[in-house]
Amino acid sequence: MTFTEKVKTRSEPFLLPLVRALARVKIPPNAVSIAGFIGVGLAGLAIALGHIGWGGILLLVFGPLDAVDGLLARKTNQASTFGAFLDSTLDRYAEIALFLGLTYYFLKEGSTIGVLLSFLTLTGSLMVSYARARAEGLKMECKVGLFTRFERLLALTLGLVTGFVLPVLVILALLTHYTALQRILHVYRQSRK
Numbered sequence: 738m739t740f741t742e743k744v745k746t747r748s749e750p751f752l753l754p755l756v757r758a759l760a761r762v763k764i765p766p767n768a769v770s771i772a773g774f775i776g777v778g779l780a781g782l783a784i785a786l787g788h789i790g791w792g793g794i795l796l797l798v799f800g801p802l803d804a805v806d807g808l809l810a811r812k813t814n815q816a817s818t819f820g821a822f823l824d825s826t827l828d829r830y831a832e833i834a835l836f837l838g839l840t841y842y843f844l845k846e847g848s849t850i851g852v853l854l855s856f857l858t859l860t861g862s863l864m865v866s867y868a869r870a871r872a873e874g875l876k877m878e879c880k881v882g883l884f885t886r887f888e889r890l891l892a893l894t895l896g897l898v899t900g901f902v903l904p905v906l907v908i909l910a911l912l913t914h915y916t917a918l919q920r921i922l923h924v925y926r927q928s929r930k
């Protein structure tokens with residue numbers, strides 16, 4: 738079990754009351770995925786406007802919806818192929834919105850290093866997700882890696898809330914690409930079996 742899966746399993750009991758409430762008022766899982774995307778998009782907007790701390794708080798509030806949509810789908814027997822596709826696709830757009838916000842913020846601040854780190858982190862994050870999606874398309878499992886989406890969002894949230902955005906981006910810029918490499922090697926090993 739990966740670290741993310743362990744966290745998901747352990748956090749389930751805390752998310753269940755919300756999941757039950759959503760099920761009771763018949764909110765579909767796809768609506769939760771869309772709400773999560775809008776929330777993270779708002780975090781990107783807050784960052785772009787220079788409200789870094791608010792960006793972190795919005796991520797803290799809306800980040801958990803990442804787990805709620807899937808849990809709601811499973812608990813209410815509404816899991817669907819399109820739902821899984823929509824969820825993953827919106828996750829990518831949410832990351833793009835976040836790093837668009839950061840890029841705009843650093844451009845306004847005149848921080849070339851900030852812009853470069855945002856670019857490297859966004860591309861690294863997208864490559865991590867792409868490697869998994871491509872592997873799964875080839876019927877291989879590929880959830881491994883140090884900086885999956887959960888770790889990435891957690892690190893960025895901490896960086897935004899504490900104001901240590903640049904140091905966190907240095908770590909993310911390096912470790913997202915390292916994670917993509919881990920996934921490439923993981924698929925290579927599986928393909929040799």
Ligand SMILES: O=P(O)(O)OC[C@H](O)CO
Pocket residue numbers: 824825826828862865866867869884885886887
């Ligand atoms: O950890 P990642 O980057 O593969 O992202 C996980 C996806 O959000 C699942 O759709």
